[in-house]
Amino acid sequence: xxxxxxxxxxxxxxxxxxxxxxxxLVKDNxxxxxxxxxxxxxxxxxxVFQTLSNNLVCLDMFSLxxxxxxxxxxxxxxxxxxxxxxxxxxxxxxxxxxxCDNLLTTxxxxxxxxxxxxxxxxxxTNMWKNPIIQENVEKLKQLKRYTFLNPAEGxxxxxxxxxxxxxxxxxxxKKIQISI
Ligand SMILES: Cc1cc2nc3c(=O)[nH]c(=O)nc-3n(C[C@H](O)[C@H](O)[C@H](O)COP(=O)(O)O)c2cc1C
Numbered sequence: 285x286x287x288x289x290x291x292x293x294x295x296x297x298x299x300x301x302x303x304x305x306x307x308x309l310v311k312d313n314x315x316x317x318x319x320x321x322x323x324x325x326x327x328x329x330x331x332v333f334q335t336l337s338n339n340l341v342c343l344d345m346f347s348l349x350x351x352x353x354x355x356x357x358x359x360x361x362x363x364x365x366x367x368x369x370x371x372x373x374x375x376x377x378x379x380x381x382x383x384c385d386n387l388l389t390t391x392x393x394x395x396x397x398x399x400x401x402x403x404x405x406x407x408x409t410n411m412w413k414n415p416i417i418q419e420n421v422e423k424l425k426q427l428k429r430y431t432f433l434n435p436a437e438g439x440x441x442x443x444x445x446x447x448x449x450x451x452x453x454x455x456x457x458k459k460i461q462i463s464i
Contacts, residue, residue, distance in 0.1 A: 287464050288315045290359060292368035292388045293333065294375045295323035297441040298406035298450035302369050303328065305453040306336045309460070317359065319343065319388045321375060345387040356387060360394045365464050368392070370406035370450045373417050380420035397429065400463050404433045404456050409446030433459060 289309055293299050309316050316337040320330060330341040345356060368375070368388070375389060384390040395401060403424075411417060412435060424430050433456060438449045450456075 286313050286315050287364045288317070288362050289460060290363040290366040290391070291316060291318045291333075291337070292366065292371075292375075292392070293318060293320045293324045293328070294368065294370055294372040294388070295321055295327060296370040296372050296406045296450070297327065298370040299324055299327045301450055301453050303332060303336055305367075305369060305456050306333060308453060308457045310337060312457075312461070314460075315339075317342075317362070319359070319391060321372075321386055321388055342387060345390060356390050356394055359391055360396065360399070363391075363395060363399055365400040365402070365460060366392065366395060367402040367404065367456065367460055369402075369404035369456055371403045372405075373407050373411045373414070376403070376405060376417065376424070377420045380423045400431070401429065402431045402433060402456070402459060402463065404450050405435050406450030407435070407448050408440060408442055409444060409448045412446075412448045431459070431463065 293302050306316055317339045318333040318337050318341045320343045334341045378389045379392055384393045433451045436449045437447045439445055440448050
């Protein structure tokens, strides 16, 4: 039976790589639904993810439109595995502190313990190395609930060299395949 993958997208440059991740998942017959943060729509439009996933993209928790479809509790039942790529410093910190102020953070908080959650953080090196962010990463890791695909070292979108690049779509895709 086709497995259901929920892809969360945050507001980072690496979200262009999420298009390829979704393409790979759909090609491999996964059902894919995408939740975007409001800010992430400044990078890649919902139309792109909607077209690639063959499903409506959701970002508004309070939408009354029926066709907007993803209700936060329904989607937790539907999900077999959730991957957030890219995961921003902002959303990572919200999740680590139980903040549920948008559809993505609310769904992640509401996912039952047996649902797998993979995080692919991506950010500037200074953000990644910031002790507050590292403290939040450690806090989440200690819960043994989340799989972290730590960012790689390389040239970042800002031009600097360092740790912070989101893993390549193929690597994230392989992790999803073996986790499911
Ligand atoms: C051009 C640009 C690139 C950005 N890239 C990143 C990034 O890679 N990682 C990150 O954590 N924040 C990045 N930010 C900052 C986030 O977009 C910002 O913190 C935002 O509030 C995150 O929102 P979200 O977590 O709700 O998606 C970037 C901002 C801009 C303007």
